[in-house]
Amino acid sequence: MTSMISHAQALQALRPGADAPMRADGLAVNDLLERFHPDYGAKARVSLRIGANAGAPCHPALAGLLESNALIDDLDLAGAEPLATDVLVIGGGGAGAAAAVTAAMRGARVIIATKLRIGDSNTVMAEGGIQAAVGADDSLQRHYEDTLRGGHNEGDRALIAQMVSDAPEVIRWLIDLGMAFDLAEDKALGSTLLRKKAGGTTASRILCHRDFTGLEMMRVLREAVELQRGIEQLNRCPAVELLSHDDGSCAGAILYDLERRSFVLVRARAVVLATGGSGRLHLQGFPTSNHYGATADGLVLAYRLGARMCDLDSFQYHPTGVAHPRHLAGGLISESARSAGAHLLNGLGERFVDELKPRDVVAAAILRECAEGRGIARDGQTGVFLDARALVAADPDILETRLVSLGHLAAKCGLDPRQEPFLVYPTLHYQNGGVMIDGDGATSVPGLLCAGEVSGGIHGRNRLMGNALLDIISFGRRAGTRAAESLGQRQAGRGGINHVHRWRRALAQAELPADVRAPLLYPSYGNFHLRRTAAA
Amino acid sequence: MSETVHLTIDGREIAADPTVSILQAYAQSGAELTANVGCMGQGVCGSCRCMVRKDGERQVSTLLACETRVEPGMQVSFIDYFLPAHVHHYDLKDLHDSWGMLDQIRAVFPEAEHCRHCSGCDRACPKGLPVQSGVAFSVAGDIAAAAAVFDQCVMCNLCTLACPENIRPNHLGLFVRRSVAALTLRPIDLMRRLREVASGEMSVNVTLPRVETATAAPRLAAPAQDR
Secondary structure, three states, X not given: OOOOEEHHHHHHHOOOOOOOOEOOOOOOHHHHHHXXXXXXXXXXXXXXXXXXXXXXXXXXXXXXXXXXXXXXXXXXXXXXXXXXXXXXXXXXXXXXXXXXXHHHHOOOOEEEEOOOOOOOOHHHHOOOOEXXXXXXXXXXXXXXXXXXXXXXXXXXXXXXXXXXXXXXXXXXXXXXXXXXXXXXXXXXXXXXXXXEOOOOOXXXXXXXXXXXXXXXXXXXXXHHHHHOOOEEEEOOOOEXXXXXXXXXXXXXXXXXXXOOOEEEEEEXXXXXXXXXXXXXXXXXHOOEOOOOOOOOHXXXXXXXXXXXXXXXOOEEEEEEEEOOOHHHOOOEOOOHHHHOOOEEEOOXXXXXXXXXXXXXXXHHHHHHHHHOOOOEEEOOEEEEEEEOHHHHHHOOOOOXXXXXXXXXXXXXXOOOOOOOXXXXXXXXXXXXXXXXXXXXXXXXXXXXXXXXXXXXXXXXXXXXXXHHHHHHHXXXXXXXXXXXXXXOOOOOOOOEOHHHHHHHHHHXXXXXXXXXXXXXXXXXXXXXXXXXXXXX | OOOOEEEEEXXXXXEEOOOOEHHHHHHHXXXXXXXXXXXXXXXXXXXXEEEEEOOOOOOEEEEEOOOOEOOXXXXXXXXXXXXXXXXXXXOHHHHOOHHHHHHHHHHHOHHHHHOXXXXXXXXXOOOOOOHHHHHHHHHHOOHHHHHHHOOOOOOOOHHHHHOOOOOOHHHHHHHHHHHHHHHHOEOHHHHHHHHHHHHOOOOOOOOOOOHHHOOOOOOOOOXXXXX
């Protein structure tokens, strides 16, 4: 067990008022990541044995799900209620909502199927903001290069270029839908947008609505979906398998209706998979900032149908998850706090990293402090301090204006940010990789599109703050447009699960177990078992 | 660890650690959790709505289960979501004339003028927003004040459930806020950048930075042989 500095001792070490000194023994960035970031260690990857990415690296927990058996059989299809539509959107977060609204506006009949409820997603929990290069001192090129560099040059250059070029129009689209953004000056016309700094960026580029930008975005998008003609919502209907044509293209999906406890078979000309990420897998034992529904379902479904993936061994650990109190562990403290000037301090009262480095670097630096005995222990929880005291002292209104969520969180943690720093520890936050897509969200499987966190290739091996909210709207709209274009192209044939039969043969040939079944649909603590409840 | 707390959630007798939220206690009890759950503690998704009666109190309050700590003797019932029978339909595109805003509010939300000031919405709001005043501001046309009231609304719909006049206050508030943004938010820096992008004056050169000058990525450990 690594030694830690007690919370009381660490508080003693805080210097009142004065600027904290910076440790001088910083490692080179690559050394720091290789030694302390969870993605780079020996437990971080295995080789996939079957499927489109056979031989490619994948996180072991995710590999177990990708190389699993289907939840359903032909028998389940026989009793399923049949539905047909032009576009089936799976997932009710920002990407799914943007795709559904866009497709419906173009005249497509849309069904949006959600596991929980429209809007229940990581989108609503996003706090910091959305990147768009609108400043006079900024450019699309800088946004592009920052994104590429932040992802260690592993991102797809064409996808990044398209996304950053979309960004100004994305903001306009959101404003036209009724989303508010903070302004730099309080005047009706001629004002500029308030722009915040993000870790790893060369210009202030984060646009926001206070520090609950995702809530503002999602409540507007949810209302837009609910009021849009041509969209039917199927809430509490998780997708349990995709449907395929004999040529291997996507024909729709099989949903499980939790209210009726029965299967629904939705045939569609195009399917947009917008199921989000996988934080609730709690990889390597980390807590997560993610929504309850983030269980990698979309990756499992797409992989079984043959979709190619990338960077399945790359995840984002957000530097500042709550570490204490324990019942809030993993909850997010927005990068907005560091963007506004909050400092990270170890148990000796020292700063140890430039707080506005990219997230993987800052997270690795925190893990290093804890591993080398400079972490802080409190009631069995460990972490470092996030100190906003000077920030609040300099701007006493900030907790009511720009950092509203931070103020609420402090109250829940039972601390006064004017007096005492937060105890923070990295929290599993984002799935950097995912299903490979082209600029329209099309995957290697005809008829199957992806948008949002389920897709990969944009953020390389590390995402910058504010690029997720941009990603979901940029690619959500494009996928919705492309899906609506497939109107009338292919006859929606009946569709079946021959791909599942092929998959089972591949499982058997690779001597993989047939009793591991996925998608998970809910985390283990959701106590959900499809068969038990379906039979009951 | 500290002593155990006993409470009742949806009819189940549950023993829980006193530091956890109602939602965590429910999940830890082994109950199936496939609804009324979302952000699990951040308090922004509005999914885990519940009625809570504290031990020895007659008053029932509506709260979010992820933000409320368990207490001994609490009685809790989750409030399931249903798609509402009555929805106020509007298309923001019809709102191009901001002179017509007052009439638009009346046309889309005619019930708002019928508010009987029962304060049911105020009591229902788990965020403590002064919802009823937001309704009054909307009717009076004090758009900025109405927008401010609903700024932190998480759209849990508890005020909608509570309103005897079917006003759907949170949706009225969102309508007002969306109208303000769609009709008045015209940031000049965004407008300039949109023009530069549309004209081709600004674009991205994907050949930069050159691959050879890019910094080397950190090295990954080899895949593990066993799982």
